[in-house]
Amino acid sequence: MNDAIPLTDLVIVDDDPETQRLLTRLLQQEGYQIREARTAQQALEMIASSPPDLILLDILLPDLDGYTLCKQLKADLYTQEIPIIFLSSLADSLDKVKAFQLGAADYIAKPFALQEVLVRVQNQLRLTQQRQQLSYQNALLKQEVEERIQIEKALLAAEMNYRSIFENSTVGIFKATATGQYLSVNPSMAQIFGYDSAEDMIATVEDMGRQIYLQPKRRDELMVYLNRFDKITDAESEVFRKDGSTFWVSEDIWKVWDKEGNFLYYEGIAHDVSERRQMETELRQQRQQADRLLINILPYRIAQRLKSGTRTIAESLDQVSVLFADLVDFTAASSAMTPRQLVKMLNEIFSTFDQLAEFHRLEKIKTIGDAYMVAGGLPISPESNDAGIAQFALDICEAIQQFPRPDGAPFQIRIGIHTGPVVAGVIGRRKFAYDLWGDTVNIASRMEMTGEPQRIQVTPEVYEKLKDQFWFDPRGSVAVKGRGQMTTYWLKGRIDS
Numbered sequence: 001m002n003d004a005i006p007l008t009d010l011v012i013v014d015d016d017p018e019t020q021r022l023l024t025r026l027l028q029q030e031g032y033q034i035r036e037a038r039t040a041q042q043a044l045e046m047i048a049s050s051p052p053d054l055i056l057l058d059i060l061l062p063d064l065d066g067y068t069l070c071k072q073l074k075a076d077l078y079t080q081e082i083p084i085i086f087l088s089s090l091a092d093s094l095d096k097v098k099a100f101q102l103g104a105a106d107y108i109a110k111p112f113a114l115q116e117v118l119v120r121v122q123n124q125l126r127l128t129q130q131r132q133q134l135s136y137q138n139a140l141l142k143q144e145v146e147e148r149i150q151i152e153k154a155l156l157a158a159e160m161n162y163r164s165i166f167e168n169s170t171v172g173i174f175k176a177t178a179t180g181q182y183l184s185v186n187p188s189m190a191q192i193f194g195y196d197s198a199e200d201m202i203a204t205v206e207d208m209g210r211q212i213y214l215q216p217k218r219r220d221e222l223m224v225y226l227n228r229f230d231k232i233t234d235a236e237s238e239v240f241r242k243d244g245s246t247f248w249v250s251e252d253i254w255k256v257w258d259k260e261g262n263f264l265y266y267e268g269i270a271h272d273v274s275e276r277r278q279m280e281t282e283l284r285q286q287r288q289q290a291d292r293l294l295i296n297i298l299p300y301r302i303a304q305r306l307k308s309g310t311r312t313i314a315e316s317l318d319q320v321s322v323l324f325a326d327l328v329d330f331t332a333a334s335s336a337m338t339p340r341q342l343v344k345m346l347n348e349i350f351s352t353f354d355q356l357a358e359f360h361r362l363e364k365i366k367t368i369g370d371a372y373m374v375a376g377g378l379p380i381s382p383e384s385n386d387a388g389i390a391q392f393a394l395d396i397c398e399a400i401q402q403f404p405r406p407d408g409a410p411f412q413i414r415i416g417i418h419t420g421p422v423v424a425g426v427i428g429r430r431k432f433a434y435d436l437w438g439d440t441v442n443i444a445s446r447m448e449m450t451g452e453p454q455r456i457q458v459t460p461e462v463y464e465k466l467k468d469q470f471w472f473d474p475r476g477s478v479a480v481k482g483r484g485q486m487t488t489y490w491l492k493g494r495i496d497s
Contacts, residue, residue: 013043023117026114047079178223230255234250234252250271443483459486
């Protein structure tokens, strides 16, 4: 459901084009009207011509820093009520405190989660709408009440109500002793941790290390860091609510001293970052799943290149061994199977081939119906891996005997192998496919098509490379499309060493 307020006008002041683009796209999708400014002067002119409902302001601008711009806007009666959310890469807690002291409604550190920005913008707009409603009610009250003291009391009550709403929607603020007790917490802090009130939280928490932090030594770790560096920024910890449930907070904590330099207490602010943590976890899991899927369908090195941003992948490889295998008379056998039986049989056969291909360090290219294509020397090894692909051919000839046809006889395969140069690359944008092209691929396919059941037909190039490692029988001359008559060989087995 879209929570955006219709026709709400927002001004984004940031000199980073990428940040402007991301925020504009996000907020426009939610129905907001967006105006963009790259400098403080441009922003002042834009706001003066038409005050927006909310301002997203970067601190580091090319002409005037965001703090000064915020101070000017808050000093002007015409613009002082516009809520300002700082967006900045300055993550020091003092920067955040300064922003709030100048009248900022919120502060979001870069890099930020887009969903977090959207939620905070919606929150501030709701507060502004509530304040406007209160102002309208006060105006009606002024008209109805004659006595000045009654008007002043009504205005004071409305102002207190507004301040309460504002305080309960901001970050948690706390002070704590060195031994782990809270000295003070604001209402937002108590609300974040599930306590009924600030007083309830202070009275209940006697030991922060035991009652707040899930990890027993977490507070000790924070104290060691604080004693060395005096402050902590964006320290994320898993913590307990009052009811015992857990969530994640991000804390900025710093030491406070008196004028004589004596330590007084720890002071800090806390944000509930559970939603962001969950989004990051889900995103990480989705990326891992996508990586696994990509590596399953592409060679590892090719998958890494795609992940790095390469959009066009094509390369010429001099020595690649290519094998085609086809199930003999599978069409006739499939007519005696149900669709479920057919798919199950093919899956079992090709899964066995996949395991053997991985064992011999070969790369499965694709299956086409009942045909199987595999290559050696892609692209991990500079060698064509002819010996590996030859042994793979012998292994799958043996393995196919395990799979019976509907008539009880074992399935048979025809196999063809050739070696030589190929062009390899990735095609597709949404569904990637790694494939090979060239004369070597065509000849390997012809070796399979002109072969015989349960025999492995190879070209002279393969024979010359492997004749000292494997047994071959010459077949003689075979007509090969595109090459004319070619002398081929039957691969019979490996020579025992």
